[in-house]
Amino acid sequence: MSVTTDTLTKPALVRIDGVHKYYGQHHVLRGIDMTVRQGEVSVLIGPSGSGKSTLLRCVNMLETINAGRIHVNDELVGYRERGGRLHDMNAKQIAAQRREIGMVFQRFNLFPHRTVLQNIIEAPTQVKRQSKAAAKTRAMELLERVGLVHRANHYPAQLSGGQQQRVAIARALAMDPELMLFDEPTSALDPELVGEVLNVMKELAASGMTMIVVTHEIAFAREVGDTLTFMDGGVVVESGDPREIIANPQHDRTKEFLARVL
Amino acid sequence: MSLIAPARSTADTDGSGRGKPQMIQAVPVRHPGRWACAVVILAFAAMLAQSLVTNENFRWDVVGTYFMDVLVIQGIGWTLLLTVLSMVIAITLAILLAFMRESENPLFRSVSWVWVWFFRGTPVYTQLVFWGLIAVLYPKISLGVPFGPELFAFDTQDIVTAFVAAVLGLGLNESAYLAEIFRAGLKSVDNGQMEAAEALGMRKSRIMWRIILPQAMRIIVPPTGNETIGMLKTTSLVLAVPFTLDLTFATNGIANRSYLPIPLLIVAALWYLVITSILMVGQYYVERHFGKGVDNFVRIPVDKATAVKPAAVKVVTAGDSNESGVKEMEEKP
Numbered sequence A: 001m002s003v004t005t006d007t008l009t010k011p012a013l014v015r016i017d018g019v020h021k022y023y024g025q026h027h028v029l030r031g032i033d034m035t036v037r038q039g040e041v042s043v044l045i046g047p048s049g050s051g052k053s054t055l056l057r058c059v060n061m062l063e064t065i066n067a068g069r070i071h072v073n074d075e076l077v078g079y080r081e082r083g084g085r086l087h088d089m090n091a092k093q094i095a096a097q098r099r100e101i102g103m104v105f106q107r108f109n110l111f112p113h114r115t116v117l118q119n120i121i122e123a124p125t126q127v128k129r130q131s132k133a134a135a136k137t138r139a140m141e142l143l144e145r146v147g148l149v150h151r152a153n154h155y156p157a158q159l160s161g162g163q164q165q166r167v168a169i170a171r172a173l174a175m176d177p178e179l180m181l182f183d184e185p186t187s188a189l190d191p192e193l194v195g196e197v198l199n200v201m202k203e204l205a206a207s208g209m210t211m212i213v214v215t216h217e218i219a220f221a222r223e224v225g226d227t228l229t230f231m232d233g234g235v236v237v238e239s240g241d242p243r244e245i246i247a248n249p250q251h252d253r254t255k256e257f258l259a260r261v262l
Numbered sequence B: 001m002s003l004i005a006p007a008r009s010t011a012d013t014d015g016s017g018r019g020k021p022q023m024i025q026a027v028p029v030r031h032p033g034r035w036a037c038a039v040v041i042l043a044f045a046a047m048l049a050q051s052l053v054t055n056e057n058f059r060w061d062v063v064g065t066y067f068m069d070v071l072v073i074q075g076i077g078w079t080l081l082l083t084v085l086s087m088v089i090a091i092t093l094a095i096l097l098a099f100m101r102e103s104e105n106p107l108f109r110s111v112s113w114v115w116v117w118f119f120r121g122t123p124v125y126t127q128l129v130f131w132g133l134i135a136v137l138y139p140k141i142s143l144g145v146p147f148g149p150e151l152f153a154f155d156t157q158d159i160v161t162a163f164v165a166a167v168l169g170l171g172l173n174e175s176a177y178l179a180e181i182f183r184a185g186l187k188s189v190d191n192g193q194m195e196a197a198e199a200l201g202m203r204k205s206r207i208m209w210r211i212i213l214p215q216a217m218r219i220i221v222p223p224t225g226n227e228t229i230g231m232l233k234t235t236s237l238v239l240a241v242p243f244t245l246d247l248t249f250a251t252n253g254i255a256n257r258s259y260l261p262i263p264l265l266i267v268a269a270l271w272y273l274v275i276t277s278i279l280m281v282g283q284y285y286v287e288r289h290f291g292k293g294v295d296n297f298v299r300i301p302v303d304k305a306t307a308v309k310p311a312a313v314k315v316v317t318a319g320d321s322n323e324s325g326v327k328e329m330e331e332k333p
Ligand SMILES: Nc1ncnc2c1ncn2[C@@H]1O[C@H](COP(=O)(O)OP(=O)(O)O)[C@@H](O)[C@H]1O
Pocket: A023, A026, A028, A046, A047, A048, A049, A050, A051, A052, A053, A054, A055
């Protein structure tokens, strides 16, 4: 599974430099540096409240950062640099940037009033102005990929959690993103449904997708991850090869955390 | 195991567990109180029915004479027209006001707030009188540059007729109430919906229209049905404008001429009941439409595009027969 050696030579797709984020007085991200190369699976772990979700949400501008820079594909995220000053992006520019980044949420967030197929073609038809027929064809390919072709005309409420999350992945992929963000995609699932979602993610990783995955599934991190980053209290405590970190954590906080989740 | 399923083990003659389980046939709880209540209620209903038939002051013959009277039927037409037009204006404005109130633009937010504050804060009767007097207040309506040249102008009387004044008065007042109902509906939709759509690169206005509003409609429709039925009866206030063709005015007019107020009140009441019942049927279908996928998702839409996809067939058979088969399939990519 390991593609570490190839990806190390690939160019960086995501560059996070010295990022700080405050919620009011609450200093949530305290200088995060992180690089994700093209095709890399970067796994983010850490205790609850350490800022993992916040970091992911900053990457696709669901939150704004207060200091530092985030680049995706060498493009500054959320701002335009003009005359040596940063200008806020307008809604149109932000939406355009988000199209390159897919996101999968802990609670799926499928559109309940739309069927599986309608969920998947919504953004391609509405945002990318694809024809309905083309979008449907593509949607069916994606559904085949996640093993849910036979559920195309079902409503989300008719699906199990695992199936819903697989649809959510297909929906994000329908926009042909360069980067996929996963925020604890299996945390809301019954244990027996976790595997089917991780399998889809594993296959996606094997197909060369660049992914940042927040998860508590250490086995997934070890098997699929190219890098593992451990966050605590809004800082990166440790980062490197997943197998090495899991087998031999350097910091006490990492040791403590791994002892609890393993 | 035998402790968990005693019913089955007693029914199994061969102990293989394959026999039909012994079905529970419990004696239902008796409700003597319900029967007693039913008797009392039926007695009262019978008394009421008897009085309706025997009390001659009801003058059912007059009710019958005027029930389909031309003036009454025309009145119904005007009442319906007032109701529908004012609700259309109110709903359109309410969607706009609710979106504005939830917008990031502080100017929109304040305009929406002031609108609701004003139109909800003054009596609808006063507003109707005011719209009736608008021609006195502004004899001419003209469009032009402030303090500059006039582009074109109308006589207010020609534009704001009594009917227009009635519709505007009712619609604008109602928009304030509906705006709050719509806002509550929008707020009821989970934040994750907005985020998921934003993450897909959709713009806010489109998200509101295609993702948030359809889901909010589940919450919005029942109170809006309420408001529509309320509006049906509020139209009787258009006398304040004065607009004098609606159902209540028509029946009142006949009552005054014939000195028979009670039967004509009954005519009006019966017609309002009929229309309300029809509106309730309509509401049922609207609710069913917006409950798709949430309240009533058994009906699965048939979609030709998916049925004919050849690639689909392979997986359908594998997946349909056995859900865990899907999982196995994915494990060997
Ligand atoms: N919208 C918000 N407003 C205020 N505080 C928030 C908000 N979102 C998250 N936080 C706080 O930021 C910290 C980090 O949260 P989060 O990124 O969700 O952590 P994690 O995903 O690692 O569990 C937590 O202390 C949380 O309470």
